[in-house]
Amino acid sequence: MSMAAMIEVYCPECADLRVFEQPPCVDGHGMDCPEWLCLTCGTALLIGVPVELREQLPRTFSSRAA
Numbered sequence: 250m251s252m253a254a255m256i257e258v259y260c261p262e263c264a265d266l267r268v269f270e271q272p273p274c275v276d277g278h279g280m281d282c283p284e285w286l287c288l289t290c291g292t293a294l295l296i297g298v299p300v301e302l303r304e305q306l307p308r309t310f311s312s313r314a315a
């Protein structure tokens with residue numbers, strides 16, 4: 250379990266592309282943990298959640314079978 254996943258995404262703090270590392274998840278998300286840390290400034294970002302998709306959907310729309 251020593252292989253940390255790393256991705257390169259835009260960091261709002263650094264205002265540039267930075268390498269992000271996924272810290273050990275303590276919330277039980279496992280491989281699906283959306284938390285990533287910028288190795289340069291330490292900013293935590295939530296990546297992996299479909300933010301763009303969510304913005305396109307009407308917020309009031311919810312179809313849950315009661």
Ligand SMILES: [Zn+2]
Pocket residue numbers: 274275276277278279281282283284
């Ligand atoms: Zn997590």
Ligand SMILES: [Zn+2]
Pocket residue numbers: 260261262263264267287288289290291292
């Ligand atoms: Zn950064």
